[in-house]
Amino acid sequence: MARPQRLELMKSIGQKRGSVVISYVTGDRENVSTRIAPDVVRIIFRHLKIIGSRPQIDLFLYTRGGDVLTPWRLVNLFREFTDRFCVLVPFRAYSAGTLLCLGADEIVMGKMGELGPIDPSVVNAFNPQDPANACARLPVNIEDVYSYMALIAEKMGIHNEEAMARAFMVLSEKIHPLALGNVHRNWMLIRSLANKMLGLRSGRLADEQEQNIVDYLTEKLYAHNHMIARREAVEEIGLPVVYAADELDDLMWDLHEDLANELKLRDPFNPSDIYRGERTEFEVASGIVESEFGTDYYIFSGAVERKDYSDGGQINVNINKQGWCTAI
Amino acid sequence: MSDYNTRNLSQKSDEPVVEKDERIVTGRINFNIVGRKYYVVSESSGLPAADFLYSGGNARGGVIVQRDWDNSGDIKV
Numbered sequence: 001m002a003r004p005q006r007l008e009l010m011k012s013i014g015q016k017r018g019s020v021v022i023s024y025v026t027g028d029r030e031n032v033s034t035r036i037a038p039d040v041v042r043i044i045f046r047h048l049k050i051i052g053s054r055p056q057i058d059l060f061l062y063t064r065g066g067d068v069l070t071p072w073r074l075v076n077l078f079r080e081f082t083d084r085f086c087v088l089v090p091f092r093a094y095s096a097g098t099l100l101c102l103g104a105d106e107i108v109m110g111k112m113g114e115l116g117p118i119d120p121s122v123v124n125a126f127n128p129q130d131p132a133n134a135c136a137r138l139p140v141n142i143e144d145v146y147s148y149m150a151l152i153a154e155k156m157g158i159h160n161e162e163a164m165a166r167a168f169m170v171l172s173e174k175i176h177p178l179a180l181g182n183v184h185r186n187w188m189l190i191r192s193l194a195n196k197m198l199g200l201r202s203g204r205l206a207d208e209q210e211q212n213i214v215d216y217l218t219e220k221l222y223a224h225n226h227m228i229a230r231r232e233a234v235e236e237i238g239l240p241v242v243y244a245a246d247e248l249d250d251l252m253w254d255l256h257e258d259l260a261n262e263l264k265l266r267d268p269f270n271p272s273d274i275y276r277g278e279r280t281e282f283e284v285a286s287g288i289v290e291s292e293f294g295t296d297y298y299i300f301s302g303a304v305e306r307k308d309y310s311d312g313g314q315i316n317v318n319i320n321k322q323g324w325c326t327a328i
Numbered sequence: 329m330s331d332y333n334t335r336n337l338s339q340k341s342d343e344p345v346v347e348k349d350e351r352i353v354t355g356r357i358n359f360n361i362v363g364r365k366y367y368v369v370s371e372s373s374g375l376p377a378a379d380f381l382y383s384g385g386n387a388r389g390g391v392i393v394q395r396d397w398d399n400s401g402d403i404k405v
Contacts, residue, residue, distance in 0.1 A: 026400065033358070066400070071393040289399055298400050319361045322401040 003328070006262075007292050009255040010060070016248050017088065017108075019056035020291070022047055024064040024258050027298070028092075030268035034065030034287035036096045041073050043289045043296045043324045048081045050293040056084040059104075062256060065095025068120055072193055075103030075200055083202065088244075089113040090256040095120065098217060098228075102197035107241045109230035110249040115239070116228060117221045118194060119143045122186045126176035126234035140175060142190070143219055145183045190218055201240070207236045255301050259288060271304040271317045280304045287324075295327045359403055 005029040022044065026034040044223040057078055076123075078085045085104040087093070093101055094116030101107045101115060121139035128138045134142045150166040152158050172180060194214045198205060199210070205213075222230075244252060260266065263285055274282050280303065287298030302319040 026402075031403070033402045034400045035402040038398045039400050066402070069396075255343060300401065300403070314358065316358045317359065319359070319401075322361070322399070322403075324400070 002262075003290070003295060006086075006255060006258050006290065009251055009258065010290075010292060012249050013058070013060070013088070013248065013255065016251070017056065017058055017077040017086070019058040019084075020051055020054050021058045021060055021088070022051075023060040023255065023259060023288065023290045024063070025061075025263065025288045026066060026263055027263045027288075028064050029263060029265045029286055032269040032284050032300055033064070036063055036070050036100070038067060038070050038073065038087065039324060040287075040289065041070065041077060044074065045077060046296070046326070047289060047291045047294060048077065051081065051291060052220060053114035056083050056086065057082040058088050058108075060088045060090070060098075060252070060255060061093045061097055061100065062091055063093055063095075063097040065097055065116070068096050068099060068118070068190060068193060071096055071103065072197065074100060074326040075197065079200065088252055089115065090249075090252040092116075095224075099197060102105060102194055102213070102217075103163065103241075105202050105240070107233070107239060108244050108248070108252075109233065109241050110229075110244045110252050113230050113244075114227045117224055117226055118190055118217045119219065119221075119224055120186065121224075122182055124179060124182045126182070127178040128175060128179075129309075135248065140183055141224065141316045142183050142187050145171070145175075145180065146216045148217075194218065205238075205240065208287055212238050241285060259290075263288060271315050275304045275306060275315065278305070289324075296324050297327055299323065361401075361403060 006023075013019075014021045024040070024044065026036055048057075059078065075085065084105050085103070086108060087101045087104040089101065089107060089109045091110075092114050095115070095118060096116040099118050101191050105286050107115075111174045119142060121141045123137050123139045126137075127140055130138050148171060149164070150169065152164065158164065158167070159245065165300055194217060195210065198210045198213065228237065230241055230243055234243075269284060269286075274280055281301075281303045282304060283298040283299050285299055289296045299322065300319050301321040302317055305316045307316060307317070
């Protein structure tokens with residue numbers, strides 16, 4: 001389908017919900033993926049300015065995550081234009097996407113809807129060097145660092161200060177102390193952000209429920225790729241999730257499938273497939289923000305070149321430009 | 329379908345269609361982001377000293393780090 005068909009689906013969802021719908025997809029197409037990042041704030045603002053103040057705005061979201069600070073800015077922006085902000089989750093809304101959901105008055109999940117833990121990995125200048133790339137730093141998962149200390153204390157039964165100090169020394173020999181400081185700062189940041197996001201809801205949850213949500217999503221799921229279905233979200237975590245009725249669920253899934261086809265999310269981006277002649281320039285879209293008033297794509301522009309050597313060929317892909325582009 | 333969806337810019341509409349190169353690539357596919365921004369942080373302060381476009385070589389007196397936190401693009405190079 002194309003934009004006219006997607007607009008019909010968005011309008012049908014909006015009529016059922018009494019809202020106006022904005023779609024936001026960060027693509028996870030192999031080799032050209034995108035993520036939640038601050039540069040999308042200006043793009044969503046463009047749509048909201050045209051939409052204007054509305055009683056309810058629904059964000060139709062598909063993402064595997066991204067920058068953890070952007071959801072805070074985005075939800076505050078949505079709330080400048082509406083008193084009731086809701087998120088529709090047809091499929092994946094992981095990590096920073098889940099964090100974004102915490103700021104919504106209502107999270108509407110379909111049968112295939114999935115949330116995820118918010119236990120980010122952090123990278124700064126003092127992280128360990130990637131042995132495969134001198135310029136790159138290896139990410140350190142925040143909860144891994146705390147789990148290491150918990151392993152020493154709880155599982156090995158070592159509780160005296162000297163032994164714990166030795167264990168910490170071993171850790172700091174492998175990971176720069178300033179990287180560890182960054183880990184702790186982000187440990188506090190993610191909890192603070194989760195609490196602040198829940199505080200943006202118009203109907204506050206009980207303090208105990210809020211604490212349970214934050215604890216669950218940050219440390220109690222034990223795997224960053226844990227997929228939270230709607231039953232677990234409601235019954236075990238206590239999130240303000242609403243089950244999409246079958247008809248709404250069908251509309252949400254159809255819209256998701258259309259956007260996934262538009263961005264070819266299931267087909268890896270293979271430069272060999274577009275290569276023609278010595279040098280082939282290309283543009284590929286891998287993210288979309290769409291409402292009934294317009295469409296923006298995140299575009300990678302570049303060139304594919306082939307080099308032939310006696311032991312085989314290789315393909316070089318140079319991304320010359322990337323960014324959000326307004327199509328309509 | 330969008331015009332942006334994997335558009336081949338080298339192929340003009342009024343030119344004869346160039347056949348796809350069917351030779352099998354046995355080597356690797358290299359992704360490179362031209363014009364990617366980097367910055368140098370000094371070991372003493374931990375603060376970014378300057379943004380710059382990095383095209384190879386080493387920067388003295390600091391660690392080179394990719395500056396991509398404000399960008400939606402998520403290509404692994």
